[in-house]
Amino acid sequence: WGALSDGVFQTTICDDCSRFTFPPKPICPHCWSKSVSWKQLSGEGTLYSRTVIHAAPAAFKNETPIHAGIIDLKEGIRIATQLLEDEPIPIDSAVELVVVQYTDGPLYGARKRS
Numbered sequence: 001w002g003a004l005s006d007g008v009f010q011t012t013i014c015d016d017c018s019r020f021t022f023p024p025k026p027i028c029p030h031c032w033s034k035s036v037s038w039k040q041l042s043g044e045g046t047l048y049s050r051t052v053i054h055a056a057p058a059a060f061k062n063e064t065p066i067h068a069g070i071i072d073l074k075e076g077i078r079i080a081t082q083l084l085e086d087e088p089i090p091i092d093s094a095v096e097l098v099v100v101q102y103t104d105g106p107l108y109g110a111r112k113r114s
Helices: 058-063
Strands: 010-014 036-040 044-053 066-073 078-083 094-102 105-112
Touching (some): 044 078, 066 094
Antiparallel strands (some): 044 066, 094 105
């Protein structure tokens, strides 16, 4: 999360099979290699799926409804994240990850790429 505080999106990539893993892992879940490195991600992708959450945990009740989506990053990773738009983003739209600062630390969200 330290890199995320600086606005850098990164995860681990296997040095043996060259596959990304997210969230980051010390061992490759694809080939079980212990040889992994950190790799910066572009933060660019496409919206694969979306939903709206109306009943959220107490910590997020002031943020409902929450627009959430599945993003296919151009590096081949599929991640779930909050969509930071008031209006629904159309499926297959180009999106970008952005850092959202909360009192207990940074998280990432996605918005439509212009």
